[in-house]
Amino acid sequence: MAGIYIHIPFCKKKCHYCDFYKTLDTGLADRFLEALKKELVLQNNYLDKSIINTIYIGGGTPSVLSAVQVREIIDTLNNNFSIDGDAEITMEANPDDIDKVYVRDIKRSGINRISLGIQSWNDEILSFLNRRHNAEQAEQALNSIFEAGIDNVSADLIYGIPGMTPGEWRENLLKTFSYDLVHLSAYHLTIEPGTVFGKMKDQGELSEIDEGMSEKQFRTLLDISEKKGFEQYEISNFCREGYHSIHNTNYWKREPYLGLGPSAHSFNGEQRQWNVSKLSVYLRNVENEIVPAESETLEKKDLYNEYIMTSLRTMWGVNLDYLEEITDKESRDYMNNLVVRFIKYGMVSRNQNNIVLTDQGKMISDNIISELMMV
Ligand code: SF4
Numbered sequence: 001m002a003g004i005y006i007h008i009p010f011c012k013k014k015c016h017y018c019d020f021y022k023t024l025d026t027g028l029a030d031r032f033l034e035a036l037k038k039e040l041v042l043q044n045n046y047l048d049k050s051i052i053n054t055i056y057i058g059g060g061t062p063s064v065l066s067a068v069q070v071r072e073i074i075d076t077l078n079n080n081f082s083i084d085g086d087a088e089i090t091m092e093a094n095p096d097d098i099d100k101v102y103v104r105d106i107k108r109s110g111i112n113r114i115s116l117g118i119q120s121w122n123d124e125i126l127s128f129l130n131r132r133h134n135a136e137q138a139e140q141a142l143n144s145i146f147e148a149g150i151d152n153v154s155a156d157l158i159y160g161i162p163g164m165t166p167g168e169w170r171e172n173l174l175k176t177f178s179y180d181l182v183h184l185s186a187y188h189l190t191i192e193p194g195t196v197f198g199k200m201k202d203q204g205e206l207s208e209i210d211e212g213m214s215e216k217q218f219r220t221l222l223d224i225s226e227k228k229g230f231e232q233y234e235i236s237n238f239c240r241e242g243y244h245s246i247h248n249t250n251y252w253k254r255e256p257y258l259g260l261g262p263s264a265h266s267f268n269g270e271q272r273q274w275n276v277s278k279l280s281v282y283l284r285n286v287e288n289e290i291v292p293a294e295s296e297t298l299e300k301k302d303l304y305n306e307y308i309m310t311s312l313r314t315m316w317g318v319n320l321d322y323l324e325e326i327t328d329k330e331s332r333d334y335m336n337n338l339v340v341r342f343i344k345y346g347m348v349s350r351n352q353n354n355i356v357l358t359d360q361g362k363m364i365s366d367n368i369i370s371e372l373m374m375v
Pocket residue numbers: 010011013014015018019020022059060061094
């Protein structure tokens with residue numbers, strides 16, 4: 001089984017915190033779509049004819065595309081890959097882009113899961129983040145999705161936002177869980193260099209919230225999601241039983257995937273490949289029948305570090321037998337030695353050959369993971 005990720009690089013407005021590759025030049029959408037269809041053909045051997053069990057259309061903002069354009073993408077995928085009849089086909093959407101007719105039409109094309117970028121239910125916070133929707137539009141979008149018959153719906157929320165009180169975060173969560181969602185992705189805000197927030201930070205106008213507040217909001221997230229019957233299967237991802245995102249889980253379990261569109265990454269077990277992160281260069285390459293990507297073969301250290309970095313964030317954790325299988329005995333011993341002190345302090349637990357973060361460890365997951373890296 002394998003996955004396909006498609007990066008739609010267009011946004012109508014740039015959010016102040018976002019460092020994903022995107023452009024406001026939506027006038028290039030038709031030309032991009034033609035190039036994307038060409039790239040799908042150019043790269044259709046990358047996954048070695050594997051059956052595709054997940055497709056994820058992300059970005060950027062895929063919902064800036066018309067329903068007809070979405071259909072063209074799905075049709076081209078069907079013509080070039082073997083797609084499982086039960087494949088999870090997700091599309092990210094912005095609340096102010098969609099209505100019932102749009103959702104009905106993309107559903108007819110095969111989209112069976114929507115990830116809705118709600119981020120917050122508080123209009124002041126949405127405006128601070130420079131999102132283009134408001135809470136009422138998020139409400140209408142959710143109603144449209146359910147009325148159109150898509151019930152595999154995930155919401156994105158952001159916490160750790162400067163100025164957001166613990167009470168406001170709690171209200172956001174309760175409001176989100178008042179809908180019949182099956183999945184939640186909740187990300188702590190990070191202030192990335194090069195973003196508007198990054199520049200504000202450089203000028204001393206904005207700073208990250210303190211650790212105590214971060215921890216409090218994370219605990220609220222764990223507490224409410226558990227009470228609502230959601231399982232935390234990755235640091236930032238929660239779901240009802242049976243509704244893990246197949247796409248993300250494939251990444252974490254090191255299944256092969258092909259990424260298409262500017263800045264998209266691919267992985268086939270041994271080699272990592274990344275597409276150029278500039279739309280004009282991407283278009284030029286693909287229009288000249290050139291795969292717009294660079295690649296590298298992963299060495300032992302890369303394989304070790306990537307596996308630790310992704311798997312330790314999940315509820316399945318690190319499996320030492322598997323680590324040895326993809327690297328060697330020396331790597332297993334390296335991990336075994338380093339992890340002892342985290343077990344001693346209750347940050348990590350060990351069950352035979354599996355190593356997982358405890359709730360306490362999840363609070364400082366980034367620190368633990370960086371300590372376990374191979375240098
Ligand atoms: S967060 Fe999403 S909508 Fe906002 S700028 Fe980034 S890609 Fe575009």
